[in-house]
Amino acid sequence: MTENAVDMANITKKFGETVANDSVNLGVKQGEIHCILGENGAGKTTLMNVLFGLYGHDQGSISIKGRKVDIGEPSEAIDLGIGMIHQNFMLVDRLTVTENIMAGAEPSKRGLLDEKKARKEVEEISARYGLHVDPGAKVESISVGDQQRVEILKALYREAEILILDEPTAVLTPQEVEELFEIMRELRDDGKTLVFITHKLKETMAISDRITILRDGKNVGTVSTEETSPEELAQMMVGRDVVLRVEKNEKETGNSVLEVEDMNLHNPENNLTLKDLSFEIEAGEILGVAGVEGNGQLELEEGIMGLRDLTGGTIRLNERDISNFSTRERRGAGIAHIPSDRLRRGLVTEFGLDWNMILGSEWSEKFSRKGFLKQGEINTYTRDVVEQFDIRGTKGEVTAGSLSGGNQQKLILGRELTRDPDLILAAQPTRGVDVGAIEYIHKKLLSMRDEGRAILLISAELEELKTLSDRMIVIYEGEIVARDKTGEFSEEELGLLMAGKRGDNEL
Numbered sequence: 019m020t021e022n023a024v025d026m027a028n029i030t031k032k033f034g035e036t037v038a039n040d041s042v043n044l045g046v047k048q049g050e051i052h053c054i055l056g057e058n059g060a061g062k063t064t065l066m067n068v069l070f071g072l073y074g075h076d077q078g079s080i081s082i083k084g085r086k087v088d089i090g091e092p093s094e095a096i097d098l099g100i101g102m103i104h105q106n107f108m109l110v111d112r113l114t115v116t117e118n119i120m121a122g123a124e125p126s127k128r129g130l131l132d133e134k135k136a137r138k139e140v141e142e143i144s145a146r147y148g149l150h151v152d153p154g155a156k157v158e159s160i161s162v163g164d165q166q167r168v169e170i171l172k173a174l175y176r177e178a179e180i181l182i183l184d185e186p187t188a189v190l191t192p193q194e195v196e197e198l199f200e201i202m203r204e205l206r207d208d209g210k211t212l213v214f215i216t217h218k219l220k221e222t223m224a225i226s227d228r229i230t231i232l233r234d235g236k237n238v239g240t241v242s243t244e245e246t247s248p249e250e251l252a253q254m255m256v257g258r259d260v261v262l263r264v265e266k267n268e269k270e271t272g273n274s275v276l277e278v279e280d281m282n283l284h285n286p287e288n289n290l291t292l293k294d295l296s297f298e299i300e301a302g303e304i305l306g307v308a309g310v311e312g313n314g315q316l317e318l319e320e321g322i323m324g325l326r327d328l329t330g331g332t333i334r335l336n337e338r339d340i341s342n343f344s345t346r347e348r349r350g351a352g353i354a355h356i357p358s359d360r361l362r363r364g365l366v367t368e369f370g371l372d373w374n375m376i377l378g379s380e381w382s383e384k385f386s387r388k389g390f391l392k393q394g395e396i397n398t399y400t401r402d403v404v405e406q407f408d409i410r411g412t413k414g415e416v417t418a419g420s421l422s423g424g425n426q427q428k429l430i431l432g433r434e435l436t437r438d439p440d441l442i443l444a445a446q447p448t449r450g451v452d453v454g455a456i457e458y459i460h461k462k463l464l465s466m467r468d469e470g471r472a473i474l475l476i477s478a479e480l481e482e483l484k485t486l487s488d489r490m491i492v493i494y495e496g497e498i499v500a501r502d503k504t505g506e507f508s509e510e511e512l513g514l515l516m517a518g519k520r521g522d523n524e525l
Contacts, residue, residue: 023048023083023180023211024069030077031064038064040235041077046180048083051202051212053226053243055219057255057452058423061235062215063105066182069213070102071095082180101173102182107165111158115151116140119172143174147204161517162310163194170201181205184215189311192480192513199225217255219248219262219453220481231255256454263485264460267468271488272301275336275472276322276441282330283321292317292496295331299441299472304463306487306504307476310516314496315476316358319445322474323355324348325363336440349378354439356430358446358476360423364430367419371409372400374418375433407432408458424455431459435466442466445476460486480512494518 024046031039039061046052054062067073069080071089080087082098089095095102109118120136140153149167157165166186173181183202187195202212202225216222222229223243230240231254238254252260281295292314299305307315320326322333324345333341335351343351357363365374376385376396385396404412409428411421418426427447434442444463448456463486467473477483483490484504492500492507492515500507500515 021048021083022046022081024213025081025084026065026069026078027081028078029065029068029075029080031061031068031073031075037235039068039075042232042235042237044230044237045240046211046213047228048211049206049209050227051206051214051225053214053216053222053229054232055216055222055229055251055255056232057217058450060217060232060255062217062232063184064235065232066102066184066213066215069095070100070182096176096178099177099179100182101176101178101180103166103169103173103184103186105185105188107169109157109165109168111156113157114153115155115157115160115168115171116153118157118168119153119175139175140171143171147174147208148201149174161194162189163191163197166190166194166198167201178210180211180213182213182215185217186214187216187218187221188478191310191516192509193517194513195221219251222251223248233257252453256452258454260453261457262453264457264464266464266486269302269468271303272470273336274298275301276474277334277337278322278331279334280331281318281321281328281333283317283326283328285317285326288312290314290317290496292321295493295496295498297491297498297501299474301440301472302467302470303488304467304473304475304486306483306490307474307493308480308483308490308512308516309493311478313516314493315445315478317496318493319358319443319476322348322443323353346378349437352438352440354434354437354442356427356434356442356444356447358449360426360430360450365418365426368417370415370417371404371412371429372396374429375400375403377433379437403429403432403436406436407462422452424451427451427455427459431462435462439471442471442473443476444473446478447475448477448479448482456482480509492516 022045026042026044029039029042042065056062064073068075071091071094080089087098116133116137119140137153144150149171151160151164151167157168186198190198206212214225226243228240228242229251231238231251233255248262252262276299279296281292283292297305307318309315317326321328324343328341332339335353340348340351361367379385385392407428409425409432411425418429421429448459463473475483475486487504490502490504490507491498492512494516
């Protein structure tokens with residue numbers, strides 16, 4: 019019988035009144051890839067932060083290879099052979115790969131830094147596991163995928179036997195994901211133990227040996243990957259049966275709704291520039307925007323909504339130039355906006371549902387008269403939207419901030435889609451919501467398309483883009499590098515294009 023590398027028994031972790039982990043039991047076998055699966059907020063990262071010593075726990079115990087241990091801080095976890103690769107990389111851009119890897123564990127010779135020895139050790143580990151990266155390159159000059167390899171090398175350099183990877187595929191192209199999975203298999207076959215945190219069912223089935231599912235901070239089961247299915251996992255994650263893929267009907271499109279011509283925009287915060295973006299969307303179609311995050315998607319969203327000024331180009335809505343319209347005027351002209359950051363752009367969390375439901379249209383004739391709000395109309399409208407969009411957790415006097423992420427997103431969806439828009443700008447519409455809410459949101463967007471609305475879908479999820487989009491554009495470093503019907507793109511081509519390599523669909 020294989021010895022467990024990790025045993026976590028009855029782990030409870032609270033943040034004030036919030037119970038993030040509720041008596042969680044977890045057993046990870048030596049030499050396996052064990053997936054911790056669950057929706058955002060299910061307690062996955064919190065549990066692993068407890069294991070790595072970033073958080074203390076309020077109850078329970080931890081054993082490593084059968085020995086009970088107290089882990090009060092990350093240095094103690096590292097001494098026990100545990101390494102953690104975080105979602106946001108802990109690297110210093112201006113230092114080299116080798117300098118980042120050895121930082122805090124520098125080899126010395128006669129009291130002096132022995133960088134030559136460190137570089138040799140990095141090269142040996144790199145070659146052994148296929149983690150190919152230039153040891154002398156500055157971190158700021160290498161790709162996101164290579165930066166992730168540096169993080170893994172950092173852990174291996176410190177002789178980690180147990181590796182925790184927190185949502186490691188979030189910023190990778192499909193090719194980089196597959197390369198990462200190959201590296202993970204190599205590490206497993208060499209006897210390492212890997213814990214993989216994710217909310218993605220496809221990845222879970224592709225890479226794991228066993229899966230532990232968390233829901234609302236509790237362990238709802240551990241299953242063998244060979245003996246389960248995506249449908250069963252989704253049911254365990256949400257607590258009910260879920261349709262994982264929504265069917266899309268072919269349909270004729272109508273007149274051009276949105277025309278973007280030679281759009282230029284500069285974001286001084288990250289020095290990214292949109293360069294001569296041109297595209298159009300017709301009534302009754304969904305145009306998807308694919309790309310690794312940080313390549314101009316946010317700037318495109320802000321430019322279309324008037325949240326950031328253009329430096330050149332034209333935006334037309336139903337043949338009307340709206341390039342110089344304010345955000346309020348653009349909404350009034352017929353644009354609905356599901357923002358990529360719902361808490362920053364979509365909601366006022368301390369306000370009640372009624373006030374959030376009329377944001378952006380509070381002074382319309384429907385909700386106000388002679389400068390006074392019609393509270394009766396607002397209350398009726400709120401009740402109707404809550405019922406129509408199945409927004410839960412709304413009994414009593416509740417604020418938007420008290421709702422779950424999925425219900426916050428449904429609130430925004432309900433507010434925006436009931437305004438009879440011509441164009442829907444849906445930016446990351448399912449980010450941070452559970453599988454059940456994703457199913458609901460996908461159905462709603464497709465029903466709006468079928469009613470003749472034009473939809474610009476910006477998403478970091480390739481499966482979402484492929485499921486919903488009729489056509490796609492691929493954006494890289496602020497430029498459109500390809501455009502075509504969705505079915506014309508293979509996953510391999512999309513990955514290459516997202517990494518800046520031109521293919522058959524290049525312009």
